[in-house]
Amino acid sequence: MSSALYDILGLGNAIVDVIAQADDDFLVREKLAKGSMALIDQPRADYLFETMGLVTTISGGSAANTIVGAASLGSRTAFIGKVKSDELGKAFAHDIRAIGVHFGTAPATDGPATARCLVLVTPDGERTMNTFLGACQGLAAADVDADVVRSSKIIYLEGYLWDPPGAKEAFIKAADIAHAADRKVVLTLSDSFCVDRYRAEFLNLIQNGTVDILFANQHELKALYETADLDTALAALRQENILGVVTCSEQGSLVVDRHQTLAFPAHPIDRLVDTTGAGDLFAAGFLAGLARSADHAICARLGALAAAEVIQHVGARPQHSLIDLAKQNGLI
Amino acid sequence: MSSALYDILGLGNAIVDVIAQADDDFLVREKLAKGSMALIDQPRADYLFETMGLVTTISGGSAANTIVGAASLGSRTAFIGKVKSDELGKAFAHDIRAIGVHFGTAPATDGPATARCLVLVTPDGERTMNTFLGACQGLAAADVDADVVRSSKIIYLEGYLWDPPGAKEAFIKAADIAHAADRKVVLTLSDSFCVDRYRAEFLNLIQNGTVDILFANQHELKALYETADLDTALAALRQENILGVVTCSEQGSLVVDRHQTLAFPAHPIDRLVDTTGAGDLFAAGFLAGLARSADHAICARLGALAAAEVIQHVGARPQHSLIDLAKQNGLI
Numbered sequence: 314m315s316s317a318l319y320d321i322l323g324l325g326n327a328i329v330d331v332i333a334q335a336d337d338d339f340l341v342r343e344k345l346a347k348g349s350m351a352l353i354d355q356p357r358a359d360y361l362f363e364t365m366g367l368v369t370t371i372s373g374g375s376a377a378n379t380i381v382g383a384a385s386l387g388s389r390t391a392f393i394g395k396v397k398s399d400e401l402g403k404a405f406a407h408d409i410r411a412i413g414v415h416f417g418t419a420p421a422t423d424g425p426a427t428a429r430c431l432v433l434v435t436p437d438g439e440r441t442m443n444t445f446l447g448a449c450q451g452l453a454a455a456d457v458d459a460d461v462v463r464s465s466k467i468i469y470l471e472g473y474l475w476d477p478p479g480a481k482e483a484f485i486k487a488a489d490i491a492h493a494a495d496r497k498v499v500l501t502l503s504d505s506f507c508v509d510r511y512r513a514e515f516l517n518l519i520q521n522g523t524v525d526i527l528f529a530n531q532h533e534l535k536a537l538y539e540t541a542d543l544d545t546a547l548a549a550l551r552q553e554n555i556l557g558v559v560t561c562s563e564q565g566s567l568v569v570d571r572h573q574t575l576a577f578p579a580h581p582i583d584r585l586v587d588t589t590g591a592g593d594l595f596a597a598g599f600l601a602g603l604a605r606s607a608d609h610a611i612c613a614r615l616g617a618l619a620a621a622e623v624i625q626h627v628g629a630r631p632q633h634s635l636i637d638l639a640k641q642n643g644l645i
Numbered sequence: 646m647s648s649a650l651y652d653i654l655g656l657g658n659a660i661v662d663v664i665a666q667a668d669d670d671f672l673v674r675e676k677l678a679k680g681s682m683a684l685i686d687q688p689r690a691d692y693l694f695e696t697m698g699l700v701t702t703i704s705g706g707s708a709a710n711t712i713v714g715a716a717s718l719g720s721r722t723a724f725i726g727k728v729k730s731d732e733l734g735k736a737f738a739h740d741i742r743a744i745g746v747h748f749g750t751a752p753a754t755d756g757p758a759t760a761r762c763l764v765l766v767t768p769d770g771e772r773t774m775n776t777f778l779g780a781c782q783g784l785a786a787a788d789v790d791a792d793v794v795r796s797s798k799i800i801y802l803e804g805y806l807w808d809p810p811g812a813k814e815a816f817i818k819a820a821d822i823a824h825a826a827d828r829k830v831v832l833t834l835s836d837s838f839c840v841d842r843y844r845a846e847f848l849n850l851i852q853n854g855t856v857d858i859l860f861a862n863q864h865e866l867k868a869l870y871e872t873a874d875l876d877t878a879l880a881a882l883r884q885e886n887i888l889g890v891v892t893c894s895e896q897g898s899l900v901v902d903r904h905q906t907l908a909f910p911a912h913p914i915d916r917l918v919d920t921t922g923a924g925d926l927f928a929a930g931f932l933a934g935l936a937r938s939a940d941h942a943i944c945a946r947l948g949a950l951a952a953a954e955v956i957q958h959v960g961a962r963p964q965h966s967l968i969d970l971a972k973q974n975g976l977i
Contacts, residue, residue, distance in 0.1 A: 333743075334964060367713075367740045367962055370702035381699075400732045408699045411665075627959070630699055632666060 320604035322465035325376025327394030335433035358445035372408035382597025385635035391415035401427035472503035502533040577613035580621035590629025652936035654797035657708025659726030667765035690777035704740035714929025717967035723747035733759035804835035834865035909945035912953035922961025
């Protein structure tokens with residue numbers, strides 16, 4: 314294994330979040346399943362945008378949020394994802410580079426607009442997401458820069474990449490190059506509805522050695538193993554030959570391998586504002602710890618700290634320096 | 646005076662805020678005067694955008710913020726301002742209509758892009774603003790819909806309208822139509838640097854009967870009367886034949902006419918996050934009270950309440966229903 318230029322490379326959908334407050338009646342009226350991510354087409358995106366309240370626009374994208382979080386924790390990071398060369402695309406590129414992430418994917422110059430996720434935040438802080446994939450549908454294997462993959466200790470791939478047509482080829486290409494260079498490949502299951510769409514393929518990735526580390530929340534893990542019981546799902550996960558990291562909201566996280574299951578607490582918060590990005594930022598902290606060769610307890614505490622920061626404000630990117638927070642908490 | 650369809654009509658620059666956190670060193674390095682609003686051209690806007698951190702994009706514009714705040718307090722409102730038919734322009738139009746404001750100004754189909762204000766928020770919550778006026782430079786007297794002006798009890802005009810070339814003609818046209826229909830005309834001084842640019846013209850508007858009510862913060866009022874002493878400025882204001890409303894940050898507000906000066910406290914807050922929009926929302930509350938024929942004490946308390954909401958989160962538009970807050974506080 315050669316020395317690494319980057320700690321973590323993320324591959325994911327490059328999405329800008331368009332966030333509005335909504336009440337539960339709005340979700341019912343528009344037939345939106347609370348807490349889920351639904352894929353929508355352009356007319357539906359236009360309709361929902363017209364219907365929703367005052368919007369705040371902030372760069373998002375699950376793996377992109379994770380990479381930005383890791384960068385804020387001092388990791389050397391890179392990202393591959395597809396925007397269009399429009400206003401939202403420029404904002405996405407600006408934001409990910411502003412925190413020092415290497416982002417070299419060429420923007421599309423024609424075709425659909427930069428992807429957007431219409432996020433409705435209810436008074437309980439839950440977010441309900443509606444994603445128009447737009448330019449992400451153009452992500453292809455050719456966008457995977459083999460040198461960048463080989464130069465990264467950890468390759469982080471989001472399950473959402475199974476949605477756009479060409480992205481799974483990009484995913485497989487990146488994983489193959491990474492393993493040839495003796496790098497770690499990490500998959501996040503993204504969303505329980507996403508797991509329902511691609512369960513067999515995700516299980517295959519886990520069982521055929523493509524994936525070394527799996528991130529999931531409890532709902533996604535239960536969806537993966539088609540059970541309503543978390544312990545049953547955890548028992549199934551323990552049989553896989555991977556490291557599993559399972560988040561359970563305010564109950565904290567579990568780190569699972571064939572030998573043991575370790576539980577770690579959530580980080581205390583003052584006020585829950587918007588859970589968007591909680592899982593993404595937990596992964597950011599955990600992976601930033603792994604890249605520093607920290608033990609799993611420190612990794613889980615870094616993850617909890619990063620998640621706690623992001624759920625106390627609107628938007629899925631940190632608003633405070635996470636490395637400063639980590640130092641104040643004695644984790645770095 | 647015929648019956649009014651709208652309580653308050655705002656006329657102002659239609660601007661989208663692009664907000665980032667910044668430290669004081671950044672302001673020094675980029676030679677930015679903390680707390681001020683500077684006008685910038687496109688290359689400078691592009692440079693600052695590249696240089697600033699992660700951005701949050703939220704509709705803004707001083708008078709537009711005020712009108713949205715008044716709408717959130719239950720006022721019937723309208724707005725006149727110029728965007729381009731681009732992404733930011735659509736977001737601006739969406740946001741102002743989402744809360745029920747009548748916004749009928751035709752967007753520009755060519756020429757410069759929708760205006761943006763690059764807002765840098767320092768850790769003390771102060772905002773430093775850099776405005777690229779873009780499409781606002783196309784606002785002209787022809788955009789003033791005489792029927793809408795005649796149908797509004799109160800016409801609210803921002804001093805910033807003196808910056809784009811044709812907007813002051815729109816301002817004067819609106820004021821003339823309003824007075825002919827026996828409506829009240831309100832001016833906000835906007836910014837102490839704006840007062841420095843147009844002092845003689847603003848004094849003339851106040852002294853020639855164009856303006857019935859003046860909003861200013863203490864810095865703007867001192868700039869208007871070219872004094873470092875607030876009492877001197879207040880004494881000068883008392884000589885004008887208008888109602889003056891002066892905000893003094895956490896010291897509360899003063900309501901001034903020829904006969905008396907009344908002082909009202911600020912509304913308590915938990916945590917100062919971003920002062921952007923404080924003055925705009927104070928005006929929203931005060932005018933919403935006036936439109937309901939409330940006395941000045943209630944108007945000032947409504948203003949203080951609306952300002953307190955907006956400074957506790959990022960962005961200059963309310964995130965909670967102001968009429969609900971007003972009811973909880975027994976003001977409506």
